[in-house]
Amino acid sequence: MLIELLEKIFPTLNDRSSRQEVKNRLKLVLAHDRSDLTPQMIESMRREILEVVSKYVDLDADAMDFALENTSRVTSLVANLPILRVKPEFYTVKGMSEETPVEDLPEISIDESAIGDLQETSDLRNENS
Amino acid sequence: MGRVIVITSGKGGVGKTTTTANIGMALAQRNRKVVVVDADFGLRNLDLLLGLENRVVYTAVDVLSGQCRLEQALVKDKRRGNLVLLPAAQNRTKDSVNPAQMRQLISALAKVFDYVLVDSPAGIEMGFQNAIAAATEAIVVTTPEISAVRDADRVIGLLEANNIKKSGLIINRIRPKMVAVNDMMSVDDVTEILAIPLLGVVPDDEKVIVSTNKGEPLVLSGTPTQAGTAFENIARRLDGEKVEFLDLTVKDDLLSKIKNFFTKSI
Numbered sequence: 001m002l003i004e005l006l007e008k009i010f011p012t013l014n015d016r017s018s019r020q021e022v023k024n025r026l027k028l029v030l031a032h033d034r035s036d037l038t039p040q041m042i043e044s045m046r047r048e049i050l051e052v053v054s055k056y057v058d059l060d061a062d063a064m065d066f067a068l069e070n071t072s073r074v075t076s077l078v079a080n081l082p083i084l085r086v087k088p089e090f091y092t093v094k095g096m097s098e099e100t101p102v103e104d105l106p107e108i109s110i111d112e113s114a115i116g117d118l119q120e121t122s123d124l125r126n127e128n129s
Numbered sequence: 130m131g132r133v134i135v136i137t138s139g140k141g142g143v144g145k146t147t148t149t150a151n152i153g154m155a156l157a158q159r160n161r162k163v164v165v166v167d168a169d170f171g172l173r174n175l176d177l178l179l180g181l182e183n184r185v186v187y188t189a190v191d192v193l194s195g196q197c198r199l200e201q202a203l204v205k206d207k208r209r210g211n212l213v214l215l216p217a218a219q220n221r222t223k224d225s226v227n228p229a230q231m232r233q234l235i236s237a238l239a240k241v242f243d244y245v246l247v248d249s250p251a252g253i254e255m256g257f258q259n260a261i262a263a264a265t266e267a268i269v270v271t272t273p274e275i276s277a278v279r280d281a282d283r284v285i286g287l288l289e290a291n292n293i294k295k296s297g298l299i300i301n302r303i304r305p306k307m308v309a310v311n312d313m314m315s316v317d318d319v320t321e322i323l324a325i326p327l328l329g330v331v332p333d334d335e336k337v338i339v340s341t342n343k344g345e346p347l348v349l350s351g352t353p354t355q356a357g358t359a360f361e362n363i364a365r366r367l368d369g370e371k372v373e374f375l376d377l378t379v380k381d382d383l384l385s386k387i388k389n390f391f392t393k394s395i
Contacts, residue, residue, distance in 0.1 A: 017311035022275050023318055029275075030282050030322065072324045073285075 031068040035075040042068070049079065058084040131162075131239040134246050134367075135264035135293070139280030141251030143272045144301040147337060148360070149248040150178040152268075154346040155364030157212035161243040164203065166235065167217035168260035169250035170226060176216050179206065180344025190218035193230050199237055208349060213242075223255045228262035235263035253287060261288065266295040268328060272302045273314040278322060285325055297328030299363065304333045309379040316377075329363035331356050332377055 032039075046066045053059065065080035136149045146169075153165040167175040170190070176182040187202035206212040215238070218225065238245050249260035261267070267288050271281035281298075288296055300319050307313035320327050334356035340347045347357035348364075355375070362372045 019308070019311040019314055019318070022314060023322070026275055026278055026322055029279060033279065033283060034286065 027070065028067075031070040031075055034070055034073065035068055037068070045077075046079075050081075053081055055087070056090055057086050060084050131242045131245055132266060133235055133239050133264045134244065134266045134268055135168075135249050135261050136246060136268045136270060137249035137257065137260060137284055137288075138251065138270040138277070139253060139284040140271075140277045143270050143277050144299075144331070144337075145251075145270050146174050146178055146248055147341070148268065148270050148299060148301065148331075148363075149175060149246050151346045151348050151357070151360035152364050152367065153212055153244075153246050154179075154206075154209065155348040155361045156244050156246075156368065157206070157209040158348065158361075159364065159368060160211065161368070162241070163212045163244045163246065164215060164238050164242045165212070166215045166238070166245060166247045168231070168247050168256065169223075170217045170256060170259075171219065171222045172250065173217040173219050175248050176204070176214060177344060178341055179212075179214055179346065181206065181214050181216075182344070185214075185216045188216045188218040189234060190221050190225060192234065193226065199234070223250065223259065226259050228259055231259045231262040239263075253283065257284075257287075261291055261293060264293055266297075267293050268297050268299060269323075269325065270299045270301055271319065271323070273300060273308075273316075273319055278314070278319060282323055285323060296325045297367075298323055298325050299329045299331065300327070301331045302333040303330055303377060305377040305379045308377075316374075327374070328366055329359055330374055330377065331359040331363075332375070 060082040063082045067078055069076050069078045136145050138145050149165055153163050157163045165175060167173045176185050181204050184204050187197040191197045192199050192202045203213040203215055235245055247260050247264060250256035269281050269285055271277045300316055304313055308315045316330050332355045334354055336354040337356050347354055348360050359375055365372045
């Protein structure tokens, strides 16, 4: 009741107004009228684009959005394809599953007496430059 | 050479003929030489809105078939001698004329008159093709309703495709009170969607019906009316003057909103 009253007093709050509704319906229908694309063409475009994108990534089928939009007499195809994850075969950083066994690692040793030397030579180099 | 302007809309009943009659008369009042051409063959109405129906003898078809000369078919308005009507034939169909013939007819008129206003029939078929054949400019009339706007959009596309680059939009029958309560698209909503320059806004006015009954365009009536003023302003803009758009916003005080709420909920 209170919300209804507020909506009546401030009509701009009410997004379900018939004015907003007619604008949305018009924009959608005009985007199609202006594009000269048949629904069949749009559907096959959608399918093919999804096919290509799905080769690389897994998509969230429920949140997908694929529509024609029109502003200032220019039609554009707006697709929103939320990516769930990249397909494993395209990982750029490989996972830890292929960890190299420890015994294969080359041994690393250290010469305690030589530690100072390296430090000194680098200091000298800094002074010379 | 005069300007050849087609008045068109796609959808029927949005006020093309009323607009043609009023703009024609308003331009004549500004001492321009004006001819209004009824291109609605078979369903002519422009003669009625101008109150000239009893004086129609010959029509455009008679001129084209050589049965009379062009000047014989033109009906001169008695109130404004510089306004004449070229009537359409009532007993023919839209296919009895072709675009080449229309071009011939209109170019003869454009040599003599400052303005040639062509009242297009509804639809986008032959009659529309005839009406736009000779035009270099267009006035697109629409109302703030979904079907009228959609049809106007279609027509704008066809005008562009036919190389008519200069189009102005008239939004007819706007009801400011309904816009204020978000029950009708506003002028901005419609112009944003159609994306062509706005030429004028005409409020919904009962006086229009009274003027049609009398066969006397609103711009002729002595007492100023909202719609009549709107048409006069359109004629001035067309004629190159810069005129502000009418302020049609409803004063939206809290009291009226509360009142509105109670009347609505009953």
